[in-house]
Amino acid sequence: MNYLYLLIGVLSLLGKAYAQAPTIAVFTAGMAKQPGYLPFYWDAQKGKVYLEIDKFDTELLYYPSLASGIGSNDIGLDRGRLGTEHIITFQRNGPKVLMVEPNYQYRAISNDPLERRAVAESFAQSVHWGFEVTAEEGNRVLVDLTPFLMQDAVGAVQDISQSRQGSYRLDPSRCAVYLPNTKNFPQNTELEVIITLTGDSPGGYLRSVVPTANAVTMRQHHSFVQLPDAGFKPREFDPRIGYFGIEYFDYATPVSQPIMKRYIARHRLEKKDPSAAVSEAVKPIVYYLDPGTPEPIRSALMDGASWWNQAFEAAGYRNAFQVKLLPPDADPMDARYNVIQWVHRSTRGWSYGAAILDPRTGEIIKGKVTLGSLRVRQDYLIAQGLVGNFETDTSHVGEMMQMSLDRLRQLAAHEVGHTLGLPHNYVASTQKQASVMDYPHMVAKLKGARIDLSDAYTKEIGEYDKWSIIYGYKEFPKGADEKKELNSIVQQMHAKGLTFLTDQDARPEGSASPATHLWDNGANAVDELKRVTLVRMKALKNFNEKKIPAGTPMTTLEEVFVPMYMFHRYQTEAAAKVIGGVNYSFALRGDGQPVLSPVPAAEQVKALDALLTTLDPSFLTVPDAVLKLIPPRAYRYDPNPREVFKRHTGLVFDAMAPAEAAAGMTLRLLLNPERCARLVQQKLFRRNEPSPLSLTYVLDRLIRQTYTPWEQTYEGEISRMVQRKVLEQLIQLAVDKNAHGAVRAAAHDGIMKIKSLPAVPANSFTAWLIRQYEQNPDQVPLTSPQTPPDGQPIDPGQEWLQPDCEWIR
Structure with missing residues (x-):
């Protein structure tokens, strides 16, 4: 009985303590209030942020991101990197508020609440945080948001560990709210913090980019965003035309139909005049370019990104896709802006197209492009090897720079395409460069005794790209059968000779499709390998000391030489896929597409002949003149080991290393x-x-x-x-x-x-x-192979869900 009285007393005291929670007005006296979507208060004395919550059991979108990164492509913690989006609700539970994420991977699209409840209770939810109520007033409560903000929400500790750069942990004593980018708006709340990770035994990648590698400091951003209204209509996915998107199990589906539902990712776009063949949009899609991008790169990126307006015009919209310069006072992490961001790293690396989606419908909330700034220098280096001839310091610079800018235009279009929902289409290079969503190799042509780069890259959106946007964004007449209309679009695309194959079909070295590869060109991989071989031969024959400007250490010639010697590498890989190759499509039953057929034997023999040519000693030799031009490395000009041939000869250039790498x-x-x-x-x-x-x-x-x-x-x-x-x-x-x-x-x-x-x-x-x-x-004691210097990203551009992949969620 005494225990019962004691328990009653404790509960009574807790109840009084709970009932005596101060009002929000009293508790926040002297604090700076930020009204907006989720009002918050800044306590300058304690360095804390208090969040006012009145939207209980109301779904909203939350996602973390990195406002400032660490500058290493290998670790991947880039400026502007988006984290995963989450639908969350705030749920009051006595003195606590739980931040709960429902499970949208498993649903019951049904009007029956009991059927929906059965699914909801069958699968786990996720509670992201539990907050103690600090103050309350009416139906509003105040919680201390600071501990939630100071967590490693983007998984930086894990990324550093997985890249073998050391064991790190968050140090709360070195974390703080970053007020300049902590703001509130009517439909989104943006909060930013400084986080510091501390650890031991930092790896080389980390040491190269952090002033003191035992303390890694970044800025992390948190976005709470009002979810879109119910006016968006999801569009079904078709495997014959590529789109990223959402998928989930719908347990209310009749047994005779597929339980897995798949929808594409797309922006919300509506015509002002639905009856017009071409109309302006109610709200155009606007992308904002980082104003920190220098000229002439800035203009090239804006030009290339704007190509997508051609595709939206084909879908029936006038001026519906726009590219502008981000206002100087705007925060690129603000959820209201689709952003093309110029990001610096210590080494060349991939670029990315990412998106934040509404997980319920696939609607794109924010598109985010990350462009690595060193990519243009790699393109310029390749142009330097092909056409460089520094009679003076400015000889051919305009030609080399023009090719590099043309590549950036194509790259901007490519990465923006990812943010519009489009994956890679690696078969497009065999269909007259039908898509900017392929990875293009520069088309270098022989014109007499010289190499010409005037048509190195495409200068407009591709035909496949137009059809993909038509599929994703075309409005259909009221009462039309959307499924039939979409199928008709795909059939019209096929009638033009355009198809879709993607990463799974192109990336593995052993993949089977003879038409699907990265960094290749031409309708026939073997014919293009023969043509590329002739360009390579001319580039090696022309290679001399004038490939670098006067006054440049001769040792740096090696970096220019490497991509010339390996100029055939990607087309060789494409030609190899003809051997044992299989032509196939993502056919649907009854759509009339060829399903599968092996490559004819004669074509395979032709490919074998071409590949064996690349093993011929006369093909693999380094010209005598080049061997006499590359001395050991100059003092303080240590190379990036990824950019030069590995060697068995110490400091001296290894004459056998290029041949060994290429033959291997x-x-x-x-x-x-x-x-x-x-x-x-x-x-x-x-x-x-x-x-x-x-x-x-x-x-x-x-x-x-x-x-x-x-x-x-x-x-x-x-x-x-x-x-x-x-x-x-x-x-x-x-x-x-x-x-x-x-x-x-x-x-x-x-x-x-x-x-x-x-x-x-x-x-x-x-x-x-x-x-x-x-x-x-x-x-068997086999010799360790000499591998070629890193190639990808030859003209960087990352792929979906790869370490170098492009559409990231």
């Missing part, structure tokens, strides 16, 4: 385990064809091509190096327990063929290596 690349592509498995199985798809290309045929050709005797010359040394690389690649394939069994058997047979060649003496290194394979295949 071709062999890795040709003998990719997945590609080899498709070669093994091609006969299953070609039962009526007498002689499909086989893996045995490919290996026989490879061995015959490379195992030929050479004299003791530079070319001969390259030939012997290539022979070793062929053997090592075959051994790796034969011992790969994850490879197809028939692939391992074919690789073994290839090794035995090499063993039996007259050109392989019994006491040679090759014979010794084969004996090691025969005696203990899992322990």
